Amino acid sequence: MQSSRLAGWMVFTGILLVLASIGLLKSVADDWEQANGPLLQQKITVNAGRSEAAGSTPGLHWKDAERLAQRWSPLPMAYSARTQTAASSGSNAAHTDVFGVSGSFRDFTAIPMVNGSSITQKPVDEHSRVAVIGARVADSLFRSTSVAGKTIELFGVAFTVIGVFDDEGSLLRTMSDDGVPDVLIPITTMFDVYPGARIETIQLAVKSDAAFGVENKASEALRAIGRNPAEFNFIHDSLTFARLTQLRFLLLTICMWITVVLLARFIVRHIRVIYDLLRSRLITDNWTDALRNERSRLTRHLLAVIIMAGGAVGLWKLTIFRFDVPPEWIPEQIIDISFYMDKLRSLWQEQASQIGYLPPPHELIADAAGQLTVKLFIAGAMIGLPLFLLGLRLWALERIALSIQLQRLCIYVVLSAVAAFSAARSAGMAYRIEPLEYTVAIALFLVSILHFNKGVTPSHGKNVS
Structure with a gap:
């Protein structure tokens, strides 16, 4: 009884963390984008940092800014x-x-x-x-x-x-x-x-098609008014938005691959059943008689294979995306320890040089959005998914009837969606979860339950808890 309740709480918590993480990851990215005004992410932000030149004052006078605006015109x-x-x-x-x-x-x-x-x-x-x-x-x-x-x-x-x-x-x-x-x-x-x-x-x-090279153009414009670009920090908002959204797609991709692996195991089981059926029939019958005598069962298993293979391919196509890695973090050789050591050293030096630098609100909000998306991803991928799968495993060991598990799944999904929506609203954000997210998440939940219950004979005495 106690283990069944524990399993139920684990499954519910896992579903809650997965659905909340997926929806809130999108909400955070959208909230950050909306905070940027009508231009949304089609801009680059240049923040004055600590000046390295002797006698140089960080930032610009408004007349210098007007000259920069003329250089950047007509944008x-x-x-x-x-x-x-x-x-x-x-x-x-x-x-x-x-x-x-x-x-x-x-x-x-x-x-x-x-x-x-x-x-x-x-x-x-x-x-x-x-x-x-x-x-x-x-x-x-x-x-x-x-x-x-x-x-x-x-x-x-x-x-x-x-x-x-x-x-x-x-x-x-x-x-x-x-x-x-x-x-x-x-x-x-x-x-x-x-x-x-x-x-x-x-x-x-910036123009919508100017994702690359815009920082160089901004640097040239600063040089044209007599300022050193090294004194400024550049934030390309469209790249920031892409990095905020890719953790959501990465979480969906993890859910998709778990589902695909489980579907592949189901497909292998059905193919093995087909093989065993034909093998046993061919001992006494020829191919024609064997196919005719087992056509009903063979058709069911073949349809199951086709449906599951189609579902796996469909999920893969729905969630496929290109993971964005900053070009400066890609070495010429995959295994190059010195390259990564130099990059870490440069990050430490950069942090040391920024001591005393007070980031402006736009940069603070971008940093906060980045930190929050990482925490949400960890909650969903590294806590929610393992809890859900372990809870299902305990349900299977307790021999909870499949029908009872499916009923609880429906209840848990509804409760989790309501809880996530309430949490988002209380945090001042809109909880947004699209059909794509629900499709991938529900597919994961259903396939996982079916996978853990294969070959389990329900014990009706433990159905109620």
Whole structure:
């Protein structure tokens, strides 16, 4: 009785982890992509790092950024500077992250407005002292989000609030230490009231077919305005998105291969049955009589072989994908220990050189998304799948009836989907699982149950637990 309950919990936990991991892996990638604004992943982000040149200041002045925008034209570009200061209104004050942004900032970063308007090109050109504030800042200063037209003080200067945006963080933003600004002001105005500001983040739109070579183009544009590309960190957003999504496909591929291997074992069993049938018949009959006398059983087994082989091929075609490996991690020779040692050494040196470097929100969110996808993959592939298979093995040893196992499977799948959906919603993400994922997962669950129950005679005394 106890072992049966343990097996049930193992199966349920395994199903929950597998379905939750598959769905949440897609949700994380989609959430990160949507945070990039209307351009989604068709851009490259350039972040100012630690300057290596003597007397060189990290980041750009806004006039340098304008020159860079001209070099990048006709493709759009956005840039931002940030600093921390107190925002106040009357006796109320709040410590805020203030971002000076260009007019095209909202095309590159999702800023969901609660009311009012965002920063456009006109206030940037006119050096207007206007601000768009987060809902939490609005609540701290005014106890309301309907504050358009009211005045706040930043850097000792009065700014007129023209809009309020939703700054409630999703799980990714929480993991990235809330990678969302508190206040947005025109970039030109920031340099007027805070001359020490520097543009730290530049986002360059790229063509959809320009996945390769775009970093070199961005480096050339920086050299053209007199800046060393080595002082900047480059994030190619489409490659980041591809690396976020490939762990989901890798998990699906693992599920597919487990299913295919189990189907192959079923196929071998049916072929062996066909062989034994014909062999026993051919002792007394010729081929024609043997086929005629056993045509019913032979047809059933042949149909089973064809259906399972077709299912295996279909699953393989549904889940096949190209695993992305950065070119710089591919050695000329497969076995080259010195190559990998040099790469690890370069990573350590890079980490040491980044001491004191404060990543901008976009980079923080990308890092958080990468860490979360790895954890979800480990939960599904290395914990969920083994638990599920071990639970099925215990069910088989307990001789639980196949019909009971299938009933529980249906219940567990529904409960797991509901639990995963609830967890995603509570984390501020949408739980998305497509027919492809359900097809692969359900095929794995069903084939695994059938595989572990082959040749098991149910013990009805242990069916209820």
